Amino acid sequence: MLIDIRNLSFAYGHRTVISGLSHTINPGDFLVVKGKNGTGKSTLIKCLLGINSVKNGMIFFNGVDINYYRQWTKFGYISQDLDGFNYEYPLTVEELLKFSSVTKKSEQSYLRLLDNMGILEIINQNINSLSGGQLQRVFIVRAMLDNPEVLILDEPTASIDRQNTEFFYNTINELNKKGITVILITHTDAFEHMNYTHVLNMALDLTTSIETRQVEEGSESS
Ligand SMILES: Nc1ncnc2c1ncn2[C@@H]1O[C@H](COP(=O)(O)OP(=O)(O)O)[C@@H](O)[C@H]1O
Ligand SMILES: [Mg+2]
Numbered sequence: 001m002l003i004d005i006r007n008l009s010f011a012y013g014h015r016t017v018i019s020g021l022s023h024t025i026n027p028g029d030f031l032v033v034k035g036k037n038g039t040g041k042s043t044l045i046k047c048l049l050g051i052n053s054v055k056n057g058m059i060f061f062n063g064v065d066i067n068y069y070r071q072w073t074k075f076g077y078i079s080q081d082l083d084g085f086n087y088e089y090p091l092t093v094e095e096l097l098k099f100s101s102v103t104k105k106s107e108q109s110y111l112r113l114l115d116n117m118g119i120l121e122i123i124n125q126n127i128n129s130l131s132g133g134q135l136q137r138v139f140i141v142r143a144m145l146d147n148p149e150v151l152i153l154d155e156p157t158a159s160i161d162r163q164n165t166e167f168f169y170n171t172i173n174e175l176n177k178k179g180i181t182v183i184l185i186t187h188t189d190a191f192e193h194m195n196y197t198h199v200l201n202m203a204l205d206l207t208t209s210i211e212t213r214q215v216e217e218g219s220e221s222s
Helices: 041-048 093-100 107-116 132-144 162-177
Strands: 003-012 015-025 030-034 056-061 075-078 150-154 181-186 198-202 208-212
Touching: 003 041, 015 041, 015 056, 015 198, 015 208, 030 041, 041 056, 041 150, 041 181, 075 132, 093 107, 093 132, 107 132, 132 150, 132 162, 150 162, 162 181
Parallel strands: 030 181, 030 198, 075 150, 150 181
Antiparallel strands: 003 015, 003 056, 198 208
């Protein structure tokens, strides 16, 4: 298994947000984390990423306790806070991507990713001038630069319009097909076009449940 969450609880001060959550995520899984606002979805992701430190329960990534995990390039993360994004310097898309690669990937790799994402033509644009959909694609490229094993998207469709949403879904489905494990957080039911494998439901009363999707024989489009 890739990620093993064991009896995780998390509180901000005295306020418990996650209580006794256990779930395993296998390589290639596509997990949708679903729940109303305030149910602890982003908190869970921040536990996975070491942003919130795990004190009750454990999370293992590739068998390593997340508290001791250091290889963060295995995670591609797109945070919930893209809305109103404004970078402090007038960087171009290319500059942002160059500075963002921890492993100093070749120019080829981001050019190819930009091309796959259909945004090669904006490479010299100021990132603060992009539309929500363009910005999101740039962030997906950035998240993919260091060949992550897991791609984590927190409320990814919040800042993009309908037309781009479809493009976005296709992109994520394709990445998952290539073997990348996907964790997608949403507070809506609008994920039916995604090839998800599991849904983790999080509720305001701190209960959680897991659904495994039954894929009908032959219904997989190729
Ligand atoms: N840094 C924080 N400090 C204190 N409370 C927080 C913090 N972050 C989130 N919360 C609270 O924890 C609860 C869960 O938040 P969050 O994980 O962001 O939920 P979701 O992503 O499902 O909307 C909310 O009530 C929120 O107000
Ligand atoms: Mg959230």
